[in-house]
Amino acid sequence: MMQRRTRQRDTIRAVIERANRPLDVQDVLARARRHVPRLGIATVYRTINALLADGIIVPVEIPGRPVTYERANLRHHHHFYCTACKKVYEMEGCLLGTRPAAPCGFKVESHEITLFGTCAACA
Amino acid sequence: MMQRRTRQRDTIRAVIERANRPLDVQDVLARARRHVPRLGIATVYRTINALLADGIIVPVEIPGRPVTYERANLRHHHHFYCTACKKVYEMEGCLLGTRPAAPCGFKVESHEITLFGTCAACA
DNA sequence: ATAGATGCAAAGGGTTTGCACTTGA
DNA sequence: TCAAGTGCAAACCCTTTGCATCTAT
DSSP states (O other): OSSSSHHHHHHHHHHHHHOOOOOOOHHHHHHHHTTTOOOHHHHHHHHHHHHHHSSSSEEEOOOSSOOOEEETTTOEEEEEEEEOOOEEEEESSOOOSSOOOOOTOOOOEEEEEEEEEEEETTT | OOOOOOHHHHHHHHHHHHHHHSEEEHHHHHHTTTTTTTOOHHHHHHHHHHHHTTTTTEEEEOTTSSSSEETTSOOOOEEEEEEOOOTTEEEESSSSSSSOOOOTTTTEEEEEEEEEOOOTTTT
């Protein structure tokens, strides 16, 4: 995948990597079209799927919201969703002090935490 | 909403309330059809939406999976998603030892935690 | 030159809606 | 009785796929 370098792919990747918050497909399309006006939505989906497969970006799924994507090489962190302005913020570090407890026989491989509330700007 | 009592609604509500794990729409349809064979998928969606609006059930959204639903009046808990058998398990209690830390000015109102891994049955 | 990538439009899969029929109160 | 509720199918969305065209190598 992603064997050739194209303007579309460079643009889509740059849009996601330079954003200061996770972007959904429509966000990516809108921003990328500023540089590639004729960009099609199918190319956005194909490129996002390729970037996911290559481990360059990861999905960020907030319950009740469309999937968003961010660069994969960020430090372990979680997300804060402001219910007022609908923005997603990165929360540095992990909120779980200890390894998550699970019933006997259950093996925890990873976890996701989302905080909901209002951000400083909305308070 | 839900002005009249029907066999379909009683069945759908009972199916969700009696399940020992959150169910997605297809789960609900399959189980409810045992009692109401001609039940249509549209009625399942309509009833689930009505139960959500009435606060009788809540959505449980596991990243990458179809939305599931469970009764609303359960104690605070989180979910474990088995990546092998694709089932969602209830995890009693909360994994956050302390109140979640957030940057100054951020007000945390609620949180969601999802654990990923393999369950006892699949290990 | 040529296989990979793109844009468009059609196809898919899941959810909602329109409508005539059924049914609870 | 008769409006709420149902089942079916069509309509909608969002995402993926097919295909002719374009383009990076």
